[in-house]
Amino acid sequence: MVLRLLAGRSASFGRPHRAAPTFAPGSVSRGMRMKLRARILLYIVIVLGTPLSSAPETADLEKQYREAAAQLVCQCGGCREQLTVCGMQNCHSATPMRAEIREKLQAGMTVEKIVDGFVARIGKQVLAAPTLKGFDLTAWIMPIVMFALGLIVVSWIVVRMARPAAAAEASAPVIVDPRVERELKDFEEES
Amino acid sequence: MSEFGNFCLLLAFCLGLYALLASVLGAVQKQHRIVRSAERAALAACGSIALALSSLVYLLVTSDFSVSHVASASNRALPVYYKIAALWGAHDGSLLLWVFVTSIFSGIVIYQNRFRYRDMMPYVVAVLMVNLSFFLCLNLFLSNPFNQLVQANADGTLQKFIPQDGRGLNPLLQYWAMVIHPPILYLGFIGFVVPFAFAFAALVTKQLGDSWIRTIRRWTLVPWMFLGAGLILGGKWAYVEMGWGGYWGWDPVENASLMPWLTGTAFLHSVIVQERKGMLKVWNVFLIMITYLLGVFGTFITRSGVINSVHAFADSSLGPFFLYYMSAVFFVSMYLIIDRLPYLKSERPLDSVLSRESAFLFNNLVLLVACFAVFWGTMFPVLSEWVQGQKMTVGPPFFNNVNIPIGLFLLFLTGVGPLFAWRKTSVESLKKAFFWPVIFSVPFCAALMIAGMRDFYAVVSFTLCVFVLITVVREFYKGASVRAKNTGESFLSAIVNLTLKNKRRYGGYIVHVAIVVIFVGLTGNAFNKEVQQKLSKGESMHIGRYMLRMVDYREADTPNYQLAEVKLEAYKDGKLIRTMTPEKRLYKAGDQQTTTEVELYSTPKEDLYVVFSGVANGGKGYEIHAFVNPLVFWVWFGAAIMVFGTLVTLLPDRKGAFVTPQLSFSEAAGIGETLRIK
Known part of the structure; x- marks a missing residue:
């Protein structure tokens, strides 16, 4: 065979x-x-599909490798997955990219520089997440903006809806019947 | 048989259209008989779809390759269960499954309510039939699984073409979780059409009180449960079949199923406020509309090819129709909501800022923001291409950075929410309520830090898990000890009876426990270890407490695929735990795809996950990729608890309880208030 x-x-x-x-x-x-x-x-x-380099690497280098590989996306044109994820063994894009990262890490380059190098050569599309510059920044900002807006709206609703009740309670003298209170409490505990 | 299937689909489409028109006509003219005829036509349409589905299953099982779907998604060598699963192996068949699931839901609703809600039902039927007819229309005219294969002769005439064998089912789909994952996910996705139909009918008939909300409670819980289970099963599939060591990759299709789950969760909470307080009526109608539309949007993402995804069935011809449909549903619903605003006013104001009601509002806010973040990240590549002319990737680094803090905040609210009393909570009682959860969680947090845990999110997550768990345990303890004291039963039976007496509340708490357990599993991600090494026979590699020793390598041939596997002995702390045989497979049919068959040694503490990556060094070495993934077990276990908790809330009430609901707390509180403010 x-x-x-x-x-x-x-x-x-x-x-x-x-x-x-x-x-x-x-x-x-x-x-x-x-x-x-x-x-x-x-x-x-x-x-x-098997990576060519087989030299043993320290745990630190491996950690840095994972950090860099997770920031970069396979450029095969199909999967657009992180280098840590792309599972295609003979991938013509991910395999040399992975080898390049390991090589550069062993040569003493930092993760940041390696990633920047890929961006300079291939473009922003090699990154697994939007950058923090220009239009890309909106990707990061919008969820925060929506949360802030939502927080303002919900707080406004809560305060506004609570006001008439508070006002009514303040104006009317409250005579609390202890029996009713007790029954309400029991009911709440039951339900 | 394919002609029969096609005929059944066409018949169902005609019956669906008739049911739609007749139900609206019957409602407008108040002709009971026409409405009844519409309902029967709708049921007949459902039956007809079942026949169409059966005929496609028959064609698949008998390997009739003259039919395009069978030829593209199945082959002779497939085992029978995968031949049946090939039904959803290509987009046209999966659309038929979608239509079938829709028809089951629609059929049950129509049959169940044949004597109830007579004024609302015609509109419910109409909405269900609009939904069914839309998908049937796509299935019939744009993506028909019964299409026949033809070949063109030299003289230009067409002739039937029957290939020797089919292209086979995508090997990645040949896994048990994948056999049940799509139908379960569909049950979740499309199930939200029922609550939406009732909400729409309530808007049309201006019956916007509590009755529609009470009717759809189960109809919301069921799809919610299926969607959650489907999500986790999809994760299980990715974990075992994709071979990259993880179970959630923020793929657009995964995101598409997460979004309606998030809004559905928000809806499940906010309806409680409406039931008790008559508040948030507009919000609830809006939420259920969004949830339904997100389900359709998920189908759109999966099928339109607008976004790049590993497991999307790209067919761009369908895209525009989904957009038209979603826009139409959105604008008509929004028009109705705005028109009916006067009927949607809150019945009573909020008693206090510090109350369960406002906690629910914040819970809704966080769930919606989480949903928005997922939506925004999923659609950002499209937006970026539009604005910058460049399609970019928005992958896990984005989603994790944005959603982990939101998720943790949500976990915090899961614990805090139940500590607030309905109507009004005094600072004093809050202090009391927070006492035990804080007493347990703060030292736990300190212990984690002392033990050397430095991952910020992991420490926060574990601490919150303890916090939430203690709040839930305390709720059970408080309730059960009062009950045990009053009734004299044992503490354990008091817990069971307490849960059964108030299934909704305590079932909900069980689901909260499930969420905690799932979070424990998710947090394990922070401590994953991974080693990739080439081994020759007799050599070994180390990862964490484990050692893997390479024993043997072999190849084999099956009718469906060829395989190459390594035999490894796995040792834990020097003790042999088992022999592992991760495989690489090459499927013979179709594109001759290779897959990775992961070997797992799973314990509650951690998973040893071993992948055979390939042969190296000219056949003398074997590349092994090993992962130690802590706590993954708890993700699956949490999902099981979630299903159990939801089933508890779904347990039927005693006879008559459904029709004549007990006095709700808001009503009781109303009586209390009248006595109070004299």
Whole structure:
């Protein structure tokens, strides 16, 4: 099997080896061609998708790597996911981007500089969140503005609606019947 | 069979239109018989849709690839249950499922209320049929699952085309949670049409008292529960199938289902104020309209392709129709609300600024702001493209930064809200109410800090979780001890009977506990660990307290996919806990997609999450990506508690209680007040 050969002589869990099929031109059925293509694809996916650098990294570098990768978006044109999320193994965009981050971190660059470098080269669309400048700032500000507006409106409503009751209570002498109070309290506890 | 399915859809559409026209005509002319005929036509339409759905299931199970939907979403090698699930594997079939779920809701409402609310029902039927007919229209004319495949001959004539095999179901969807997640989510999404229909009917008939609110209580809770469960199931699917170690990625489609859940939650709280105090009438009508529209908006986002998403069925031809429909519903409803403003006046004023009522108002505000933040972030790429000519990504860094503080504030309100008494709370009683929650949560917070926890949000979140939990426990304790003393029953049975006596209140508290538990799970995110390493046979890697030792690698072939898997021995503190076999699969059908099959070792404390990323070093090494995700278990467990709590509130009342509701507190308070101000 192509896969087994490529994966080394490790073989499977004691399964007998099957003879490799011959792929003479013209003799290959459609199903076999599909199978072959599937295997080649799996090979590409598994082998090429794996990051090239294998040097052990310190926990700190790994943390910085995650920090940078989370700020950047895969540029493959389809997923637009963070580099920490994009799961496509042979991704032509995320894989080299990840390798570049690791490389630059090992060279001593800061997360900020690495991210800025990507933005300078690719543009703002490489970022996973809007910036704090220009029109992008509205993305961050609007929820706060809405909260502030809402807070003002709700406070106004609460104060305005509460006023007539308070005024009525202040003007009318309240004679509290202890029995009614007690029953109200019981009712509240029950409900 | 496909012709039969198509005919059933067309018949349902005609019946739906007839029911719509007849119900309005019957209501205007006060002709009971016409209304009855409309209701029967609506029920027949629902039956017809069920037949259409059955015929598509039949076509899928029998692998009839002459039908475009079957050819594009299924293949011969699929197991039967996935063949059925392929119904929602492509947008046309999933739209049929959507229509079917809508018809179930509509059918039940119409049948259940055939003798009740006779003046409101024609308009309820009309709204349900507008909704049903709209989706049926899309399903019939723009996205028909029964379309046949054809091929063009050289002479220009068309001929039926039947492929040998289908393109297969998207492998990412071949997972148990994915089989049940879409129908459950649809039950939530579309279920809000029922409360909306009643609100609309109440506006038209000017019956804006409490009766419509009481009628729809269950009809709001049911979709709310399904939507919540659907959201979490979607998270479970993403966690196990996507292989990136997380369960929530703020994807537009996830956001689309979160938004109606947030407004639905706001509505569930604010209706309580209307029931008790006759306040917030305009607000409630508006909220339920927004909730329904957000459900439709979610479908629009998923299907229109306007926003980039991993699991959206992009079909831009549908987009404009959704926009027309949503605009029409919005403007007609707004017109009605404005026209009926005099009927929507509050019956009584607010007694005090410090009261449960105002706490509910702030709860609504925070929920709506959370919903707005999600909406704004989801739509910002479109807006940015419009303004700046550049489509940008608004991803998790934005949503987390904006929504985590809002979420924590909401958690705080979950705890504080029940501490306020209805009508008026004195500072003295507040002090008393806050005493125990503060006594427990402040030292807990200090203990966390002393233990070395430095993540600000995590400390705040855990502290608030304790705070809220103590408030809820105290509510149960107070109620049950009074009951145990009065009735002489044991404390435990007092808790059960107390809950059963006031299912709504205590069921609600159980849901609050669920929210706390879910927050505990979410907070675990702050402590996730992740290690990626290449291992050869016999080598091992360490992550937290775990060690993974590479034992073997194998490949295998199944009819549906090829797989490559590694065999790893997982040790915890030096003890072998289990053998793990994460896989990589290559599906043979369609686009020959690869998927990652994660291997999980889940405990309440943490999950060991292992992904096989690929073969490295020319076949001598194997890339393993391991995560330790603390407390994830509690997210799923919290969801189960949430469903349980909602089911408790949904338990039927004793016979007759529904028709003749007990004196509400507002009414009792009204009597009290008249006695008071003499």
